[in-house]
Amino acid sequence: MLDIKLIRDNPELVKKDILDRGGKDTGVVDRVLESDVRRREMLVEVEELKHQRNKASEEIAALKKEGGDASGIVGRMKEISEKIKSIDSRVRDVEVDIRTLMLEIPNVPDGSVPTGLDEEANIEIRLSGEAPNFTFKPKAHWDLGEELDVLDFERGAKIAKARFTLLKGAGALMERALINYMLDMHTTEHGYTEVFPPILASPASFEGTGQLPKFSEDMFWCRNDDLLLIPTAEVPVTNIFRDEVLKEAELPVKYTAYTPCFRREAGSYGKDVRGIIRQHQFNKVEMVKFVHPDTSFDELESLTADAEEVLSRLGLHFRVVALCTGDLGFSAAKCYDLEVWMAGAGEYKEISSCSCFTDFQARRANIRFKPSDGGKPRFVHTLNGSGVAIGRTVAALLENYQLDDGRVVVPPALQPYMHGMTVIEKPANPI
RNA sequence: GGAGGGAUGGCAGAGUGGACGAUUGCGGUGGUCUUGAAAACCAUUGAGCCGCAAGGCUCCGGGGGUUCGAAUCCCUCUCCCUCCGCCA
Incomplete structure (x- = not known):
């Protein structure tokens, strides 16, 4: 949520930002302004009445103490009380209207974010590593996975539905190994504290991070219990401090969490239909930071570096992309995507998204810090990034480390997490 | 699922109709003392809104009600805790 003062003082900027993001409805800004004016008019009126009431209450108390008769003044106050009640309820209605509108307005992009409506305008910041060379035509991970009997799409779909996959044998082991590999790196080398949060969260938590009310269609709801399956650990972990x-001295707080993630992928029919790139359920290690406002964009750089390290040490080739205004998430002020090279598909695929939300989420979730100098509480800045998506890492490893005989090499960094396994091959008696 | 208890400031915890925006303790900040620190002592310290300001208004889990006036009385919702039952 934006600061209403920003909308009041600079409505044209907010409108421009909405358009830059590819939004069309800048009318919300005007509707907020109208309601804001009405609210303040009513406040002036009702506060004057309340002032009268408070004065009268004092008089009545004084009169009663002296045993005097207060019936006249009491009668007049009855009328004023009624008036206050009716204006108060109108003020509340307007405040609800304003909040409802404000929740639909996206964050203001940072000045360094390139302007553009779609991914064409994204800017490649850097490349890391090199794409592997093959003397043969590399296969897609879904073919490799089925041939090695580590991915079973048929069974996954039978158990649940399409876009659910059954991992088997070395595939399941690699999934688990990657989780541990990433968590260990972030906790022992990057200074994050590990947490394991609830996988279901309340609508209030979803509103805090910005997934609700706008993106209700993308979530799996448990309607009977008014809980939602999390689409990312960002939701429960950011809401830890809702x-x-x-205390200022406690900042920055850095958490890392492994969780399953659930997304309905509404509106992505036909996209990445094969393989494990786009699943309704996937695993992810996430990093979340709560930081001082002065440091948030530096923290974004180090957060991104923490995610890059995961890929570098696995020997994966990737690029870092700065997202343009149109590609930026609703709550983000700035975002870098890490896109890993997929040898089989011959393209880069997003494997991590590292964002700075400035005070946008903190305002919604009401997460503040008390300055050490004793000043008023201020909103923290929040950041998060995948560190990184597990399923897509499995896909990348399969595709980039495949051999001409269909086996797949396990990179050295992962071997200790896979009982020393150096190569994945088809089991002798698959079942 | 059944029975009961609770929700007050950064935290803990008093407060049963007007003198309470709220006793007190802890924590925070400033100071005295000290070579420095700790301890002790003194002082100070809630949040939000409206307003250029002076100042005003609101807030004791949410909503509604009673009353001239509610942290306090009534209704309702949510959440938390305890005991019993069931279950990993």
Whole structure:
């Protein structure tokens, strides 16, 4: 949520940002402004009445103490009380209207974000590593996975539905190994504290991070219990501090979490239909930071570096892309995507998204810190990034480390997490 | 699922109709003392909104009600805790 003062003082900027993001409805800004004016007019009126009431209450108390008769003044106050009640309820209605509108307005992009409506305008920041050379035509991971009997798409779809996959044998082991490999790196080398949060979260938590109310269609709901399956650990982990006040000295707080993630992928029919790139359920290690406002964009750089390290050490080739205004997530002020090379598909695929949300989420979730100098509480800045998506890493490893005989090499960094396994081959008696 | 208890400031925890925006303790900040620190002592310290300001208004889990006036009384919702039952 934006600061209403920003909308008041600079409505044209907010409108421009909405258009830059590819939004069409800048009318919300005007509707917020109209309601804001009405709210303040009513406040002036009702506060004057309340002032009268408070004065009268004092008089009545004084009169009663002296045993005097207060019936006249009491009668007049009855009328004023009724008036207050009716204006108060109108003020509340307008405030609800304003909040409802404000929740639909996206964050303001940072000045360094390239302007553009789609991914064409994204800017490649750097490349890391090199794409492997093959003397043969590399296969797609879904073919490799089925041939090695580590991915079973048929069974996954039978158990649940399409876009659910059954991992088997070395595939399941690699999934688990990657989780541990990433968590260990972030906790022992990058200074994050590991947490394991609830996988279902309340609508209030979803509103705090910006997934609700706007993206309700993308979520799996448990309607009977008014809970939602999380689409990313960002939701529960950021909400750890909802409605809390941290001490300035406690910042930055850095958490990392492994969780399953659930997305309905509404509107992505026909995209990445094969393989494990786009699943309704996938695993992810996430990093979340709560930081001082002065440091947030530096923290974004180091967060991104932390994610890059995961890929570098696995020997994967990737590029870092700065997203343009149109590609930026709703809550983000700035975002880098890490796109890993997929040898089989011959293209880069997003494997991590590292974002700085400035105070946008903190305002919605009411996460503040108390300055050490004793000043008023201020909103923290929040950041998060995948560190990284597990399923897509499995796909990348299969495709980039495949041999001409269909086996797949396990990179050295992962071997200790896979009982020393150096190569994945088809089991003798697959079942 | 059944029975009961609770929700007050950064935290803990008093407060049963007007003198309470709220006793007190902890924590925070400033100071005295000290070579420095700790301890001790003194002072100070809630948040939000409206307003150029002076100042005003609101807030004791949410909503509604009673009343001239509600942290306090009534209704309702949510959440938390305890005991019993069931279950990993």
